[in-house]
Amino acid sequence: MFQQFKLAQGVKLYVRPTEQFKTISISFKWKQQITEQNAAIRSVLANILQYSNNVYTSNAEFRKRLDDLYGAVLYFDTTKKGNYHILSLNAETVNDAYLSNEKVVDEVFSLLSTVIFEPLMKNGKFVDSIVKREKEQVIERIQSMYDDKTRYAQQRLLENIRPNHPASISANGTVSTVQQITNEQLVEMYNTILSSDELSIYVVGDVNVEAIKEKMDKHFRFSSRTPVQEPSTVDIKQASHEKDFLHEIQDMKQGKLHIAYHTPINFYSEDFPIMQMTNGIFGGFAHSKIFMNVREKESMAYYASSSYSSLYGLVFVFAGIDANLQEKAVLLIDEQLKVMQAGDISDLEINQTRSMLINQLKEALDSARAQIEIYDQYKELNEAFTVEEWIEKWSKVSKEQIQQMASKIEKEFVYFLSGKEGADNE
Template sequence: MFQKFELAHGVKLYVRPTEQFKTINISFKWKQPIAVQDAAIRAVLANILQYSNEMYPTNSEFRKRVDELYGAVLYFDTTKKGNNHIFSLNAETVNDAYLSNEKVVDEVISLLSTVIYKPLLVNGKFVESIVKREKEQVIERIQSMYDDKTRYAQQRLLENIRPNHPASISANGTVPAVQAVTSDQLIEMHSKLLNDDELSIYIVGDLDVNDIKGKIESYFPFTNRKDKVQAKHDTQKVVQNKEFLHEIQEMKQGKLHIAYHTPITFFSEEFPIMQMTNGIFGGFAHSKIFMNVREKESMAYYASSNYSSMYGLIFVLAGIDSNLQEKAVQLIDEQLKVMQAGEITDLEINQTRSMLKNQLKEALDSARAQIEIYDQYKELNENFTVEEWFEKWSNVTKDQIQQMATKIEKEFVYFLSGKDGADNE
């Protein structure tokens, strides 16, 4: 799918030449183990680099330059993947082949080099007014979670089941962590990006592989990285003092979030089987949770499950009336029990297999998604192909799904509702 080159120790370039797109997509991904304070520093740094640099010191000048490049798109982002924090710089530009006598790709790559290597500094530090402004922006982003009750409920669930663990650490850090960010920390983090972080660069488009490789090597003088010991975080269930928490806010619809533990993770050989199992449990509109909890019993406004494979966790999310919490939990539990008893139809298996395949096919219609999918699956196999994964799902049997269901264990129930709801136990 992608051709791989090592530009320096710890710096890899992945190129996918394809006529599928008229644009060229570029993504730089710097990776380091996630920690609350570092996540906050990196989130603020991403914002600062997004809006100004030495060559274009104001946001308006910078945006004007980007717009001059035939509407090129350029943005920073911070996310997390498993135990790692990912600091990304992404760009999309029109292919030179569709322009007359223009070298826009070179201009865009040059601009990417500028925003990485030449930030706007005064006396060796970031401009204090800009630092202050971008800290406020990141804090607003964190606080916006409180307005989205589904996101808030999921975060509260994670904080209870995996405290001080990558699963519950936000890619933006916390409000106190952002408030504590200093200019010196930002300078130090910027240096780590340039010299220490493991870096993967992805390029997708109709291009000459050796030509684009040469451009990257010309504009980016990468240094060798030292090998790092990755922090290990086990997937074992955390011993809880209680397994149910009910919190109350001013709201109408209740948010029911249930966590299930499983020893199967993204790196397990049985991962494709768990993908199928979750799909039948609650992953799609034909799933047992959706059909029985939402459709048959009309007990939920929405109901589904998702498999967080990096952490060995399955989450069930349902929007319900406050007085239905106990009934809903019981009915959701029943769906897992019937799967454990082997009540799984060929139709459910075939529909789930088709949905997983269609999801992957549709995602690959986007260059950005091709990058994200390969960035994840290359951890298993750098020669990853879609056909290989289709075959894995095709080989999953009913007995394997039944056995997989027995490895799913309910861990914690979190319920967020208005005043009319279950008692906190």
């Protein structure tokens, strides 16, 4: 899917020449172990690098330069992947092939180089007023979670089942960690990114591979660094919790029911495709047992589904319910897993789930950005990743394998967020 080139130790270039898109998408991804503190520092740093550099010192100047390049898009982003924090620099530009005489792509590569290697600094430090402004922006982003009750409920669930663990660490850190960030820490992190973070660079579009390699050599010089070693196992379950149910109350109407299950199967497991199929039948799609029985048949939930967090070996169920239905809903959701463990799995459910997984993957690949994200994940398993390979894996999954997989899933914790009416704390 992508052609791979080693630019330096720990620095790889992945190029996908394709006529599928009229634009060229570029992504730099710096990776390091996640902690609450470095997540906060890297999120603020991403904002600082995005909005100011030594050539275009203000956001207005920078935006104008992008407009001059036929509306090129350039932005930073932070996220996490398993135990790692990912700081990304993404760009999208028109392809020179669709312009009469101008050469924009090289200018965009030059701009990317400026953003990476020439941040706006004075006396070896970032500008204090910019640091203050971007810290406030990240704090606002973190606080916005409290207004989204579904995100808030999921975060509270994670904090209870995996405290001080990558699963519960936000890619933006916490308000307190952001507040404590110093200019010196930001400079240190910037230098670490340039010299130590494992770096993957992606280019997707109707491009000449050799020309892209030449542009990389012309505009970028990255030093060698030690590649990150990906884990092949996952913690099955942490130490037993003091309790396995928590009900919290806020001023709200619809209750948010979030249930965590653990499984010994993770992204790196040989049985990962079986677990994908199992989750799909359990609650992953509109034909799933949870959706059909909890929402459609019993009309017990406004929404109901499950998701498989493969990098942590966790399955989550989400349901929006009336507060007085919490106990009934949990019992009914539990029942869906039990019937799967008993072998109540139809050929129709298997075929529908397989089709949905295939369509989901194919539809995602309609976007250049999604191609980069999917390959960035799946290349950890096999750098020769193809859609056909995964279709074959899913096609081999049997009813018996799904039943056995369902038997390995165990409920770990129930979190319920509601208004004043509803179940009492336990």
